[in-house]
Amino acid sequence: MNSNWLDEIKWDDKGLVPVIAQDETSGRVLMFAYANRDAVALTAEKGSAHYWTRSRQKLWHKGEESGHFQHVSAIQLDCDGDVLIYQIRQEGGIACHTGRESCFFRTLVDGEWQIVDPVLKDPHAIYGGHSH
Amino acid sequence: MNSNWLDEIKWDDKGLVPVIAQDETSGRVLMFAYANRDAVALTAEKGSAHYWTRSRQKLWHKGEESGHFQHVSAIQLDCDGDVLIYQIRQEGGIACHTGRESCFFRTLVDGEWQIVDPVLKDPHAIYGGHSH
Numbered sequence: 001m002n003s004n005w006l007d008e009i010k011w012d013d014k015g016l017v018p019v020i021a022q023d024e025t026s027g028r029v030l031m032f033a034y035a036n037r038d039a040v041a042l043t044a045e046k047g048s049a050h051y052w053t054r055s056r057q058k059l060w061h062k063g064e065e066s067g068h069f070q071h072v073s074a075i076q077l078d079c080d081g082d083v084l085i086y087q088i089r090q091e092g093g094i095a096c097h098t099g100r101e102s103c104f105f106r107t108l109v110d111g112e113w114q115i116v117d118p119v120l121k122d123p124h125a126i127y128g129g130h131s132h
Numbered sequence: 133m134n135s136n137w138l139d140e141i142k143w144d145d146k147g148l149v150p151v152i153a154q155d156e157t158s159g160r161v162l163m164f165a166y167a168n169r170d171a172v173a174l175t176a177e178k179g180s181a182h183y184w185t186r187s188r189q190k191l192w193h194k195g196e197e198s199g200h201f202q203h204v205s206a207i208q209l210d211c212d213g214d215v216l217i218y219q220i221r222q223e224g225g226i227a228c229h230t231g232r233e234s235c236f237f238r239t240l241v242d243g244e245w246q247i248v249d250p251v252l253k254d255p256h257a258i259y260g261g262h263s264h
């Protein structure tokens with residue numbers, strides 16, 4: 001398969017690119033993570049979001065533990081070629097490992113971070129009790 | 133002024149945090165950049181987006197050259213405390229230095245990056261002919 005498009009992405013010095021995962025319908029930003037070349041290639045091939053987890057240093061098929069897969073309908077690239085957006089449909093409606101819809105559940109109000117989103121599902125119920 | 137909220141942001145090893153600039157009305161992601169502590173503090177204080185430009189290594193008040201200021205109505209923080217969203221109203225309707233609404237004007241179609249957004253204003257007209 002033609003992979004020139006992968007060469008047009010400017011990978012950082014660790015071979016990664018930042019990825020914004022955005023709900024294709026609501027436009028809400030659900031998550032931010034990094035992907036390496038394999039992860040982006042697999043995302044395009046399978047239509048399911050793949051990332052590179054920096055904490056665990058491995059390829060990460062989002063949903064492999066939680067079941068909260070992200071169905072990717074489009075991949076967008078920015079002007080500098082060094083940031084991607086995955087347009088997604090979030091399975092289970094939960095992108096965040098805290099059990100919330102979005103990882104961006106805190107808003108600055110009067111000089112304090114306020115939590116503005118509910119936990120939709122207990123993380124222990126999502127991840128079966130092992131740490132994440 | 134209370135700045136504990138700034139301490140809750142996890143700055144990277146260069147003292148920066150990634151920032152997603154999102155249109156507060158349409159939800160479109162317009163830009164991705166980095167900010168240091170001063171930039172985020174100024175953004176909260178002035179309600180106008182400030183960043184740190186890594187290429188020029190200085191504080192960057194978005195719009196200072198182009199007039200395309202970003203009016204910030206909300207700042208959001210992610211679960212790990214290391215990524216921000218600025219919810220903005222984009223003055224002039226142009227966030228990208230290429231003269232487009234959004235920096236994310238390329239979409240992957242059949243293995244190629246296709247430009248899906250028009251240039252709204254010639255960059256030379258925006259920046260007065262000097263390089264950017």
